[in-house]
Amino acid sequence: MTNHAPEGLPQVIRHWIGGRPADAADGRTFDVTDPVTNTAYAQAARGSAADIERAVTAARAAAAEWAQLSNRARAHVLHRVADAVESRHDRLARFESYDSGLPITQARGQARRAAENFRYFADVIVALGEEAFRQGGDQISYVVRTPAGVAGLITPWNTPFMLESWKLAPALAAGCTLVLKPAEWTPLSASLWPEIFAEAGVPDGVVNLVHGIGDEAGQALVDHPDVPLISFTGSTGTGRHIIRSAAEHLKTTSMELGGKSPVVVFADADADAALNSVVFGVFSLNGERCTAGSRVLVERPLYEEFTRRLAERAARVIVGPPSDPATEVGALVHPEHYERVLGYVESGRKEARLVAGGTRPAHLPDGNYLQPTVFADVARGARIFQEEIFGPVVAVAPFDDETEAVELANATQYGLAAYIWTRDLRRGHRIAHAVESGMVWINSHNVRDLRTPFGGVKASGVGREGGAHSIDFYTESKIVHVALGEVHTPRFGAAS
Ligand code: NAD
Numbered sequence: 001m002t003n004h005a006p007e008g009l010p011q012v013i014r015h016w017i018g019g020r021p022a023d024a025a026d027g028r029t030f031d032v033t034d035p036v037t038n039t040a041y042a043q044a045a046r047g048s049a050a051d052i053e054r055a056v057t058a059a060r061a062a063a064a065e066w067a068q069l070s071n072r073a074r075a076h077v078l079h080r081v082a083d084a085v086e087s088r089h090d091r092l093a094r095f096e097s098y099d100s101g102l103p104i105t106q107a108r109g110q111a112r113r114a115a116e117n118f119r120y121f122a123d124v125i126v127a128l129g130e131e132a133f134r135q136g137g138d139q140i141s142y143v144v145r146t147p148a149g150v151a152g153l154i155t156p157w158n159t160p161f162m163l164e165s166w167k168l169a170p171a172l173a174a175g176c177t178l179v180l181k182p183a184e185w186t187p188l189s190a191s192l193w194p195e196i197f198a199e200a201g202v203p204d205g206v207v208n209l210v211h212g213i214g215d216e217a218g219q220a221l222v223d224h225p226d227v228p229l230i231s232f233t234g235s236t237g238t239g240r241h242i243i244r245s246a247a248e249h250l251k252t253t254s255m256e257l258g259g260k261s262p263v264v265v266f267a268d269a270d271a272d273a274a275l276n277s278v279v280f281g282v283f284s285l286n287g288e289r290c291t292a293g294s295r296v297l298v299e300r301p302l303y304e305e306f307t308r309r310l311a312e313r314a315a316r317v318i319v320g321p322p323s324d325p326a327t328e329v330g331a332l333v334h335p336e337h338y339e340r341v342l343g344y345v346e347s348g349r350k351e352a353r354l355v356a357g358g359t360r361p362a363h364l365p366d367g368n369y370l371q372p373t374v375f376a377d378v379a380r381g382a383r384i385f386q387e388e389i390f391g392p393v394v395a396v397a398p399f400d401d402e403t404e405a406v407e408l409a410n411a412t413q414y415g416l417a418a419y420i421w422t423r424d425l426r427r428g429h430r431i432a433h434a435v436e437s438g439m440v441w442i443n444s445h446n447v448r449d450l451r452t453p454f455g456g457v458k459a460s461g462v463g464r465e466g467g468a469h470s471i472d473f474y475t476e477s478k479i480v481h482v483a484l485g486e487v488h489t490p491r492f493g494a495a496s
Helices: 049-068 071-087 089-100 104-127 160-173 189-200 214-223 236-247 271-287 300-316 335-351 402-409 425-434 467-474
Strands: 015-017 020-022 029-033 040-045 132-135 139-147 151-154 178-181 207-209 229-233 252-256 261-265 293-299 353-356 373-376 393-399 417-421 439-442 475-483
Touching: 015 049, 049 139, 049 178, 049 207, 049 214, 071 089, 071 104, 071 160, 071 189, 089 104, 089 160, 089 189, 104 160, 104 467, 151 160, 151 214, 160 178, 160 189, 160 229, 160 467, 178 214, 189 207, 214 236, 229 236, 229 467, 236 252, 261 271, 261 402, 271 293, 271 300, 271 393, 271 417, 293 300, 293 402, 300 353, 300 373, 300 393, 335 373, 335 393, 393 402, 402 425, 417 425, 425 439, 467 475
Parallel strands: 151 178, 151 229, 178 207, 229 252, 261 293, 261 417, 293 393, 373 393, 417 439
Antiparallel strands: 015 020, 015 207, 029 040, 132 139, 139 475, 353 373
């Protein structure tokens, strides 16, 4: 079965520094492959410390002009960025799907969400005020926010364009100039940013893109002394490493890391709605989703029936070429990741009861395809219960009461999202408060509200993004105290 290559695929993907395309200073490149043929279709510039240096210099040179614009003027530019994203949404979706293996129908949604991020943060800064504090008639104190400096943005390969926009939009809204290092497995959609920013009239040097490998270009960005803040989305291990490196220059960091989010289904839940949500929550975006509900905990009376229905649905999920509009699960991003996911499936076979999937679909002999996989009776100590798989694999386990549900939900190192299904709303809230996670949905799948805090606890992250949290991250708040009346200062050294 063929995966159709989009028209206009570039053969070379360059950096973008100071408003111009650039090759790596040392001329090196790396292969860009697609997840169906796993062969190189393009070469991307392989950034090094020299390229990061050029990009940071360009970002510093552009900083004053961008920061001095009024919030309204920056918001206009952000709306034009959103227009430019929307006008390319078809090409963008095709590029994203081809490079990352996301089903084309789901890649389409990502382009819309990316545009919405720019519109939302444009609105935020226009509405933003600065706080003032009054102490009677004696003193008034007010906050002045300034852009925090050149922002370093480092992003992962899952929904790459949308996640890049999730950092680009607030950084630009806050008045920062920046250097973005996109994930090396999926640089294709990022190759559209230069024409988007140029069309929107973003001044040269405000946005700089350096492609490359994590421990080369990414590390150089983290180590650069003139980049005071790093916003990172990626794996927990890399996040830990970046925090250690960033400590050298006392950088501010925001860490959006891995997850192993529980879905807690009580016997009184709307089982059909819960089932639809579980299937979509763990198998959409190929299961390569940080907030995937990858551990399904079901109250004992519903357990057997729910597990059986989940297995039946998983077996019927349509796995196919990413470019086919009928495809529900496409190809996993890279052979290295595919092998890792298959390794977890092998562990699962020894640790639990395989009730669906576990193999490559027979009609897809090549490419990184896996039939959605369901393991039942998974013990809390099992690797497939504890570790983030980041693929279309779900672990199901029973619980007997509310206390055990909470214990199991909290029994991993992660704490990103949680989903609760029950008709008893008092219980729903109780569980929501007891679960250790940054985000909880009750009787709903992952529906975002851009105003709300986004992020995780425990090994799932440090800090929050979204709404005012993002603006806080990308700005420094200075407090200015002004005396309004007489100042009564103790007169040291004035004794006669
Ligand atoms: P990764 O940690 O391997 O890579 C992420 C980015 O970090 C890439 O751009 C990579 O090049 C860069 N990088 C790697 N080493 C680096 C270093 N030493 N210094 C600087 N940069 C470095 O993660 P991944 O495999 O691309 O992404 C998948 C992970 O991302 C999963 O764990 C997933 O849960 C997580 N994720 C989290 C969220 C969230 O919001 N919490 C969202 C999406 C993905």
